[in-house]
Every structure is written in C-alpha cells, then in structure tokens.
Amino acid sequence: xxxxxxxxxxxxxxxxxxxxxxxxxxxxxxxxxxxxxxxxxxxxxxxxxxxxxxxxxxxxxxxxxxxxxxxxxxxxxxxxxxxxxxxxxxxxxxxxxxxxxxxxxxxxxxxxxxxxxxxxxxxxxxxxxxxxxxxxxxxxxxxxxxxxxxxxxxxxxxxxxxxxxxxxxxxxxxxxxxxxxxxxxxxxxxxxxxxxxxxxxxxxxxxxxxxxxxxxxxxxxxxxxxxxxxxxxxxxxxxxxxxxxxxxxxxxxxxxxxxxxxxxxxxxxxxxxxxxxxxxxxxxxxxxxxxxxxxxxxxxxxxxxxxxxxxxxxxxxxxxxxxxxxxxxxxxxxxxxxxxxxx
Amino acid sequence: xxxxxxxxxxxxxxxxxxxxxxxxxxxxxxxxxxxxxxxxxxxxxxxxxxxxxxxxxxxxxxxxxxxxxxxxxxxxxxxxxxxxxxxxxxxxxxxxxxxxxxxxxxxxxxxxxxxxxxxxxxxxxxxxxxxxxxxxxxxxxxxxxxxxxxxxxxxxxxxxxxxxxxxxxxxxxxxxxxxxxxxxxxxxxxxxxxxxxxxxxxxxxxxxxxxxxxxxxxxxxxxxxxxxxxxxxxxxxxxxxxxxxxxxxxxxxxxxxxxxxxxxxxxxxxxxxxxxxxxxxxxxxxxxxxxxxxxxxxxxxxxxxxxxxxxxxxxxxxxxxx
Numbered sequence: 001x002x003x004x005x006x007x008x009x010x011x012x013x014x015x016x017x018x019x020x021x022x023x024x025x026x027x028x029x030x031x032x033x034x035x036x037x038x039x040x041x042x043x044x045x046x047x048x049x050x051x052x053x054x055x056x057x058x059x060x061x062x063x064x065x066x067x068x069x070x071x072x073x074x075x076x077x078x079x080x081x082x083x084x085x086x087x088x089x090x091x092x093x094x095x096x097x098x099x100x101x102x103x104x105x106x107x108x109x110x111x112x113x114x115x116x117x118x119x120x121x122x123x124x125x126x127x128x129x130x131x132x133x134x135x136x137x138x139x140x141x142x143x144x145x146x147x148x149x150x151x152x153x154x155x156x157x158x159x160x161x162x163x164x165x166x167x168x169x170x171x172x173x174x175x176x177x178x179x180x181x182x183x184x185x186x187x188x189x190x191x192x193x194x195x196x197x198x199x200x201x202x203x204x205x206x207x208x209x210x211x212x213x214x215x216x217x218x219x220x221x222x223x224x225x226x227x228x229x230x231x232x233x234x235x236x237x238x239x240x241x242x243x244x245x246x247x248x249x250x251x252x253x254x255x256x257x258x259x260x261x262x263x264x265x266x267x268x269x270x271x272x273x274x275x276x277x278x279x280x281x282x283x284x285x286x287x288x289x290x291x292x293x294x295x296x297x298x299x300x301x302x303x304x305x306x307x308x309x310x311x312x313x314x315x316x317x318x319x320x321x322x323x324x325x326x327x328x329x330x331x332x333x334x335x336x337x338x339x340x341x342x343x
Numbered sequence: 344x345x346x347x348x349x350x351x352x353x354x355x356x357x358x359x360x361x362x363x364x365x366x367x368x369x370x371x372x373x374x375x376x377x378x379x380x381x382x383x384x385x386x387x388x389x390x391x392x393x394x395x396x397x398x399x400x401x402x403x404x405x406x407x408x409x410x411x412x413x414x415x416x417x418x419x420x421x422x423x424x425x426x427x428x429x430x431x432x433x434x435x436x437x438x439x440x441x442x443x444x445x446x447x448x449x450x451x452x453x454x455x456x457x458x459x460x461x462x463x464x465x466x467x468x469x470x471x472x473x474x475x476x477x478x479x480x481x482x483x484x485x486x487x488x489x490x491x492x493x494x495x496x497x498x499x500x501x502x503x504x505x506x507x508x509x510x511x512x513x514x515x516x517x518x519x520x521x522x523x524x525x526x527x528x529x530x531x532x533x534x535x536x537x538x539x540x541x542x543x544x545x546x547x548x549x550x551x552x553x554x555x556x557x558x559x560x561x562x563x564x565x566x567x568x569x570x571x572x573x574x575x576x577x578x579x580x581x582x583x584x585x586x587x588x589x590x591x592x593x594x595x596x597x598x599x600x601x602x603x604x605x606x607x608x609x610x611x612x613x614x615x616x617x618x619x620x621x622x623x624x625x626x627x628x629x630x631x632x633x634x635x636x637x638x639x640x641x642x643x644x645x646x647x648x649x650x651x652x653x654x655x656x657x658x659x660x661x662x663x664x665x
Contacts, residue, residue: 075416109449118448125415125452130439136405137440140412140420147368147394147418154412167435170405177400331450332484334508 020293023284026068026225027294028302030060030281033084035306036093039314040083040100040114044260048318049100052129053114056084058255061280062187063088065228066155066250069236073123075145075154077138080115080129081187081254085157091119097313103320110323111331131192132165134158135184139171142180142245153239155183161192163206172213175245182245183236184210187222189254194266210247222252223278255279350520352494353383353459356501357421361391364419367505370397370406371423380425381461381520407433407458411441411510414456419505424460427476427514441510442485453508457501463516463552463602464650470638473646475602477514477551478609481580487511488579489533490551492519496577499529507533514579516552516602536577536586542570545665546590548613549600550576553651557600560656569665579609587613588620595626596663600651605633627663632656 037057043049056063063084070076070089078085086096091107099106100114108118108127116127125141128134138156145152162168163186175182186206190197197204207217216238220231228250235246253275257264288294347355360367369384375398378385388396399406403424410422424430430437437458445453464473481488487509491497497515504511511533539554540561549557554575561571572594574587591597597617601610610631617629635649 077412107449108447108451111449112447116447118451120448120451125412126444126448128440130435133408133435133439136408136436137412137415139405140409140414141416142412143409144413144416144418147413148416167404167408170400170402171408173400174402174405174409178397331446333487334445334453335450336508 020288020291023226023288024294024298026064026229027281027284027288028306029064029068029088030225030284031302032093032306032309033060033063033087034281035303035310036087036097036313037083039310043100043314049114050102051113052080053100053260054081054258055254055256056081058275058279059187059189059222059252060084061225061228062185062222062250062252065225066157066185066232068229069232070153070155073150073152074236075123075125075138075141075152077125077134077141077154077156078117078127079131079134079157079159080127081159082117082127082157083114086117086119086124089119089122089124091117091122091124093309093313094316095119097317098320101317101320102322103317104323105316105320132158132162132167135162135167135171138182138184139175139180142175142182143178146178146180151240153181153183153236155185155236157185157187159192160186160188160190160197160206162186163209164192164200172210172215172245172247176213176215179244181239183232183239184215184245184247185232186247186249187252188249189252191258191267193258194262196266207247207249215245215247216243217247217249219249219251222250223280223283225280225284345526346523347494347526348520349494349497349522350381350383352497352526353501353515354385354387356498357384357387358390360421360502360505361387361395363502364505366417366419367421368395368397368418369421369423370399370410372399372401372425374398374423379423381517383520384423403429403432404436408436408440410456410458411436411444411454414454415444415452419455421457421459421505424458426472426517427460427462428471428474430458430460431476437480437486437510437512438483442483445509446485454510455505455508456510457504457513458510459513459515461517462514463518464634464639464646465518465552467641467643467646469641473639475634477512477579478601478603478607480512481609481612483580485509486580487533488514490514490516490577490579492516492551492554492575492577494522494524494526495529498526499531500533503531503533514551518552534578534581534583536583537575538572538586538590539575540571540573542572542594544570544594545596545598545660545663546572546574546587546594547598547600547656547660548574548576548587550579551602553600553602556651556653557656559653560660563653563657564660569660571660576613582613582616584616584620588617591617591621592624595624596660596665597625598630598632598656598659598663600632600656602634602651604636605631606636608633630659630663632659
C-alpha cells in the first residue's frame with residue numbers, strides 16, 4: 001500500500017451471523033438482476049429487444065451493495081451497463097423491461113433503451129453511454145447540493161475504461177478542489193470493452209489515481225456484496241458528513257461478453273471460469289446455506305418469486321404500447337418553453 | 344438612457360440575474376479574481392462572493408458538465424467558456440448530455456443551463472481563438488442558440504435565457520465588447536429576428552458581429568441609391584424563418600452575411616429556407632458572404648481578407664443587380 005492511499009482494501013468475508021435476514025435480502029436483490037438479465041437475453045434472441053444490451057451478470061454485488069447504502073434523497077449517475085443499478089435502486093422492473101422493449105410505458109418512454117434508463121422519483125440520472133461523460137454530471141449534481149447545503153450524496157458509477165478519459169481526471173480534480181459530496185464508484189472489471197487494463201493503463205492501480213487528487217480511495221472486493229455495502233456505507237457517510245468526494249474501486253468481473261455483439265475473443269476462457277468460482281450470488285447463497293440460514297426450499301421460494309416478478313415485467317412490456325409517431329418531436333424542448341418557433 | 348458598453352450591458356444582465364434568483368450562480372475560467380478574460384464579470388466576485396462566482400480549473404468538459412449536473416439538481420447555472428474554440432473541449436457535454444437529456448429521459452430531466460462564450464475574429468489572435476463555430480451548435484436539436492448583436496440584446500436576452508427550461512448558448516462576438524452606446528429599453532424576447540434597418544431593394548441577413556458589417560454596407564449602398572433591409576437573426580436556433588423570408592419576398596433579393604466558413608454554414612441553412620419558401624419571389628440567386636475557408640491567419644491584412652467586410656457585402660448586393 002502506498003503512502004498516498006488513505007483507505008486500503010476493505011475487509012471482505014464480514015461475519016453475517018445475526019444479519020442473515022439482511023444478507024438474504026441482498027441475495028434476493030442480486031438474483032433479481034441476474035434473472036432479469038437472463039430473460040433479456042432470451043428476448044434479445046427473439047428480437048423483442050434490439051440495439052445494444054450490456055449485461056451486468058457477475059457484477060451484481062456492486063450494484064446491490066452500493067444501492068443498499070444510499071438514502072432516497074441521494075442521486076445516482078450510471079453508465080450504459082445499468083440494469084442492475086436501476087433495479088437495485090428501486091426502479092420498477094416493469095418500467096425497465098418496457099424500456100428495453102421500446103414501449104412508451106418504459107422508464108424513458110422507449111426513447112432511451114437499455115443504455116439510457118432514467119427515473120426522476122428515484123433520482124436516477126441515466127444511463128450515460130459516453131464513457132466518462134457521466135462524471136461531470138455527478139460533480140454538478142453534488143455542486144447543487146453543496147450550494148443548497150443539503151446533506152445528500154451523489155453516487156457516480158463508471159468502469160475502469162473511464163479512468164483513461166480526460167473527464168475522469170477533470171471531474172476528480174474539480175470535486176476535490178471544491179470538496180463536493182460525490183461518491184465515485186469505479187466498477188473495475190479489468191476490460192475497457194475488449195482491451196485489458198494492463199494494455200491501456202500505464203498505472204493499473206486505479207485507487208492511486210484518485211488518491212493523487214487527494215480523494216480518499218478504497219479498494220473493495222466487488223464480488224462480495226457485504227464488503228461492498230460496508231465500504232459504501234462508510235464512504236457515503238463520510239461524504240454526507242462533509243468529507244468531500246470519495247472513491248471506491250470495486251474489483252469485479254463480467255461473466256458475459258461486453259454486449260450482445262461481442263464474440264469475446266480477447267479473454268482467456270480459464271480466466272472467466274476462475275472468476276465464476278467467485279460468483280457473488282453463489283458465494284453468498286453458499287455461505288448462508290452453510291451457516292444454516294438458507295435452505296434449498298428457501299432458495300427455491302425466492303427463485304420462484306423472482307421468476308414471477310420477471311414474467312410479470314415481460315407481460316407488462318409485451319402488453320405495452322408504442323409511442324405514437326405524432327409524439328416524435330415531444331421533449332426535444334420542454335413543453336413549457338418560451339416562444340413557438342419551429343426548430 | 345445610460346451610456347455604456349456591450350460589456351457593461353452584459354455585466355448588468357448578470358448582476359440582475361444573480362439578484363433576481365438565488366439559484367443563479369456563475370462559473371468559468373478566471374471569471375472571479377481576474378474579472379473575466381473580457382472583463383465582463385469584473386467586480387461580481389466582490390459583490391456576490393465565491394460561492395456564486397466560481398473560478399474553475401482549465402477543465403471545460405468538467406465545468407460545463409458540472410453546469411448541466413447543477414441544473415439537473417435545481418440550480419440555474421450560467422457557465423462562461425472563454426471562446427467558442429475552447430468550447431470544443433466541452434462538446435461532448437453540450438451535445439451528448441445537455442441537448443439530449445430531456446429527450447433521452449422521456450421528458451423527465453430538463454437542463455435549465457446558460458452557457459456564454461465569445462466568438463469571432465478581428466483581434467489578430469489567430470487560428471485557435473477566432474473562429475465562428477456557433478453554426479455547429481445551431482445544428483443540434485435540444486438547445487437554443489442566441490447571438491446578441493446590440494447593447495439591448497446583451498442586456499435583455501440573458502434573463503429569458505436563464506428562465507428558459509432548456510439549455511441556452513449565448514454567443515458574444517468579441518469585437519462587440521467595446522461597442523458603446525445608449526441603452527434603450529430591452530424586450531426580453533429570445534425568439535424573433537429583428538429588422539435593424541428597413542429597406543426595399545435587398546434583404547441583408549446577418550447576426551452577431553456581422554450585423555454591424557451589414558449596417559455599414561447598407562449605408563454605402565444607400566449612397567448609391569440602393570435601399571437595404573438589414574435583418575439581425577438574434578436566435579440562431581430556432582431560426583425565425585418567417586421574418587427573413589417575408590422580407591426576401593418583398594425585396595426579391597437576399598444576401599446572407601456569416602462569419603462562419605461558407606461550407607455547411609448557418610448561412611447555407613438560411614439560403615435553403617429562402618430557396619424553399621421564396622424561390623418564385625426572387626429576382627436573383629441568394630448570395631452568401633462568409634469567412635474565407637482558412638484557419639484564421641494572424642497578420643492583419645490576411646485576417647481582414649479572411650473576414651466578411653462591408654465592401655464584400657456591397658459587392659455581393661451589387662452583383663444581384665439591385
């Protein structure tokens with residue numbers, strides 16, 4: 001560990017005895033994301049979903065662990081790989097599925113699709129598909145809270161690839177120099193699309209980069225939902241208490257390809273298999289089972305409840321309607337905008 | 344009526360906005376202690392304090408993006424970018440975020456942000472500080488683009504831009520800051536073009552810095568008996584098509600003056616609209632007077648040759664047989 005770093009790796013494998021009900025809740029949340037996404041793959045092959053579809057499978061502990069630590073008034077800025085973030089944040093599975101099917105009942109009226117999920121009630125500000133482009137937005141949301149003296153945290157998700165973008169460095173510096181309440185959550189899955197971290201970064205220790213901006217930075221086992229939750233809770237409370245921006249490097253891995261278009265030629269199959277041994281869902285359910293807190297029957301019960309929720313979402317999406325073409329120009333500008341000139 | 348400069352008029356508008364709504368704040372490079380690279384914000388730091396007059400790092404993408412985020416968070420930010428050339432470092436935030444968020448979110452998240460920046464040449468600051476790229480921004484749906492050319496518009500367009508629920512870009516031609524005059528009443532209108540000089544023989548359409556060029560040309564033409572109508576577009580997006588088309592229908596001739604490069608320019612858009620809507624009323628083809636298609640040179644004689652000059656406008660009008 002270097003002197004610059006103010007955190008260090010957060011402990012994983014925290015004792016779950018006594019909090020097993022909460023641990024089961026975390027398991028359920030991760031399973032909801034996994035089963036939802038598995039269903040979207042089917043729908044994609046049936047051509048009910050088109051465009052890009054970036055799956056979170058393998059990375060669910062990051063989404064769930066972070067969201068569990070937030071309050072309703074907090075804000076979230078996410079990436080194009082955000083189904084998990086959206087569901088864990090409490091967005092309706094129906095509205096997310098309808099969005100993927102391009103229906104007007106979708107959370108973005110079918111305007112955004114998989115990469116652009118938005119939801120005002122849960123303060124979910126996308127669904128941003130320009131890598132690094134969401135970081136300045138998060139800094140600005142935090143600036144608004146800072147100026148209004150609201151004890152609110154803005155969480156900003158991005159991947160390891162974003163660290164190579166100028167916007168990462170500009171945003172880290174700006175948040176730090178102004179002491180803004182942003183929690184930067186870097187989901188480091190070791191690949192910027194198809195390019196491995198050590199092939200595109202001269203310094204692969206990402207926390208070190210944040211620490212160089214005097215941002216407290218912690219590395220976290222992103223395959224352990226309890227470790228993620230613990231670290232996020234501590235970091236978020238520090239941010240909320242006026243401690244300025246914090247940075248979490250969530251070390252994780254995606255089990256699937258980058259998107260449905262990706263033949264995944266750049267990863268060693270053994271590497272993928274090794275990471276699958278650390279599946280955040282399997283690990284937690286095994287631990288709960290071994291400790292006698294989760295029986296096969298319990299797990300089956302959870303699975304069937306989730307299956308029902310996913311199928312309900314699919315039914316809702318399939319029954320949804322297409323936005324009328326007469327609405328094509330709606331929301332280019334606000335409907336209360338001054339003037340009536342045509343664009 | 345008070346004698347003041349365009350710069351003073353803009354500063355008054357900023358002061359008014361800061362006083363009118365506590366959600367308004369300013370940020371940009373050197374707008375505070377330095378007083379603004381064009382001295383527009385001089386004295387505002389002392390008056391409103393560092394929370395509301397925020398000096399930023401040289402990070403155009405981050406502070407423009409932070410303006411978008413702060414607008415999403417309920418504030419009314421006014422962001423200053425030194426020049427339109429520098430704004431290219433924030434192009435991602437302006438085009439991919441500010442302009443798209445409302446639509447992409449299905450109407451949930453509007454961005455009430457104002458971005459001010461200087462534009463244009465004539466100061467011998469060469470090829471990275473002199474271009475007129477506002478036409479690029481006028482290409483993009485989801486933003487409003489304004490070009491105040493008078494003291495009244497410098498003073499009057501800012502507040503309605505702040506009140507507008509969507510992103511507004513304000514382009515201030517750098518050669519206008521020292522323009523002095525008496526400030527007349529302002530209308531607060533940000534949607535219409537304005538007729539700056541009435542005439543019957545030809546319509547000269549201009550905006551921002553070229554409005555003065557057009558008016559000067561109109562004066563010369565008047566001496567030769569040609570009566571020119573000068574239209575100041577004021578809003579580059581959306582364009583007030585009706586005003587310039589109806590003028591062209593009446594005068595039967597039109598010349599568009601634009602400091603942008605000719606190819607793919609805002610002038611090209613204006614010409615297209617006239618051709619589409621007034622073709623059979625024209626007595627001559629529509630003409631354009633634009634900047635030479637070169638990166639702006641430093642040497643004065645070359646820069647003058649590259650920029651639209653009143654004599655170029657006069658020549659273009661005469662070539663139409665007006």
